[in-house]
Amino acid sequence: MKRIGVLTSGGDAPGMNAAVRAVVRKAIYQGVEVYGIYQGYQGLITGQIEKMEVGSVGDIIHRGGTMLRSARCQEFVTKEGQLKGIQQLKALGIEGLIVIGGDGSYRGAKALTELGFPCIGVPGTIDNDIPGTDFTIGFDTALNTVIDAIDKIRDTASSHERTFVVEVMGRNAGDLALWAGLSGGAETILIPEDPFDMDSIKDRLLKGHERGKRHSIIIVAEGVMSGNEFAKKLEEETQFDTRVSVLGHMQRGGSPTAVDRMLASRLGARAVELLIEGKGGRTVGIEKNQLVDYDISEALAMPHQLDLDIYRLSKELSI
Template sequence: MKRIGVLTSGGDAPGMNPAVRAVVRKAIFHGLEVYGVYQGYQGLISGNIEKLELGSVGDIIHRGGTKLYSARCEEFKTVEGQKKGIAQLEKFGIEGLVVIGGDGSYMGAKALTEHGYPCVGVPGTIDNDIPGTDFTIGFDTAVNTVIDAIDKIRDTATSHERTFIIEVMGRNAGDIALWAGLSGGAETILIPEDPHDLDNIAERILKGHARGKKHSIIIVAEGVMSGNELAQKLKEKISLETRVSVLGHMQRGGSPTVSDRVLASRLGARAVELLMQGKGGRAVGIEKNALVDYDIIEALKMERKADMDLYRLSQELSI
C-alpha cells in the first residue's frame, strides 16, 4: 500500500488532531503518501480531498477539535452514497482509509469494508461508548473538563447551601457521569446503565440534611433525563429547590490531556501499521494498556458495558 487517506467524522473530540498527526507522520515515515478527507463522509462524497505533508499537521497536537473538520452525511448511509465515496478514493488513488470517530463513523467504515474497501477505525468520541477498547480518544479530556466545572460549582453550592444538578453528555453511556461523579465527590450519580430510583435519591438527600449536610452535587447523564426534568421531579417529591447546570458542548472542546494525546498517537500509528500489513476492516483499541484490533464488523456487535464496580464504589463513598 502506497497511498492512504484519513478522515474524522461525527462529534469532534479532543485528541482527534493528535490522531490525525500520528497517521500522517507515521505514514510518511514509512514512505507512504497521505491524503486528508475534509468534512467527514460528506467531503468524501464531494471529493474534498488533498495531500497532506509533514507541515500540514504541525502545531495541532495541542489543539482540540479536528483540523479535517466534521459533518453529518445522510447520503453516505445509502449504498449509492457509499459507492460515490469509493469512486472518489479510487480517483485519488487512495488504497486504504483511516476513519477517526464514534459509532456512526464506524458504521461508515463498516459499510466501506463490506464493499471490499480496506478501512481501519480509530475510536474518537468523548462518550467512551465504542466496543473493543477500554478508552476512546477524547474521553479523558472531557471528564477533566467536567471535573473542573464540578469543583467550581461546589464552591457555590457550599456558599449558598444548595443542591446542584449537573447534566453531562454521553448519549446512552454513563461513563462521563460515572468517572466525573466519582472523582468529583458527587453525592448522587445517575447513569443509563442502572435503573434510577427517585425515592432512594430523595431519601439520601434527606438523610444528608438530617446529619447537617446543607449542600450536595447530583450528576445526571443526558441519556437518563435532562437536568431540568430531574430538578422538577425532585421538587415534587421533597420540595427541594435545586439549581441546574447543563455543561453541553464545552465538554467536547479544549486542549487534549496527556492521556488523550498519547492514546491518539498510539492508535493513529497502529492504524497505519495495519494498513501497511494489508489488514483492512479492522478497529483499533486499547485494553489493559495494550493495543488491540478487532474485525470492525465483529467489534460493532460487541456489548459495551459500564464499570458497575466503579458505580457501586461511588455509592459507597457518597454516604
C-alpha cells in the first residue's frame, strides 16, 4: 500500500491530533503517502481531501480537538453515500483509510470495508465505550478535567454546606462518572449500568449529615438522567440545599494528557502498520498495556464492560 487516508469523525476528543500526527509521520517514515480528509465522512463525500506532509502535523500533539475537524453526515449512512466516498478516494489513488472516532465512526469504516475498501478503526472518544480496548483516546484527559471541576466544586460546597449534583458526559456508559467519582471522592455515583435506589442515597446522605458532614458531591452520568432532574428528586426527598453543575462540552476540550498522547501515538502508528500489512476491517486498541487488534465486526458486536468492582469500591470508600 502506497497511499492512505485519515479522518476523524463523531465527537472530538483530546488526543485525536496526536493520533493524526502518528498516522501521518509513521506512514511517511514507511514510504507511504498520506491524505487528510477534512470534516469526517461529510468531507469524504464532498472531496475535502489534501495531501499531508511531515510539517502538516507539526505543533499539534499538545492541542485538543481535531485539526481535521469533524461533522455529522446522514448521507454517509446510505450505500450511495458510501460509494461516493470510495469514488473520491479511488480518484486520488488512496488504497486504505484510517478512521479515528467512536462506534458510529466504526460502523462507517465497517461499511466501507464490506464494499471492498480496507479501513482501520482507531478508538477516539471521551466516553470510553468502545469494545476491544481498555481505554479510548480522550478518556484520560476528560477524566482529569472532571476531577479538576469536582475539586473546585467541593471547595464551595463545603463553604456553603450544600449538596452538589455534577452531571458528566459518557452517553450510555458510566466509565467517566465512575472513574471521576472514585478519584474525586464523591459520596454517590449514578451510572447507567446499575439502577440507583433513591432510598439508599437518601439514607447515605442523612447518615453523613448526622455525623457532622455538611456537604456532599453526587456524580450523575448523563445516561442516567439530567443533573437537574435528579437534583429535583433529591430535594423532594431530603430538603437538602442542592446545586447543580452540568460540565457539558468543556469535558471534550483541553490539551491532552501524557497518557492520551502516548495512547494516540501508539494506536495511530499501529493502524498504519496494519494497512501496510494488507489488513483491513480491523480496529486497534490497548489491553493490559499491550496493543491489540480485532475484526471490526467482532469489535462492534462486543458488549461494553464496565468494571463493577470499581463501582463497589466507590461505595465502600464513600461511607
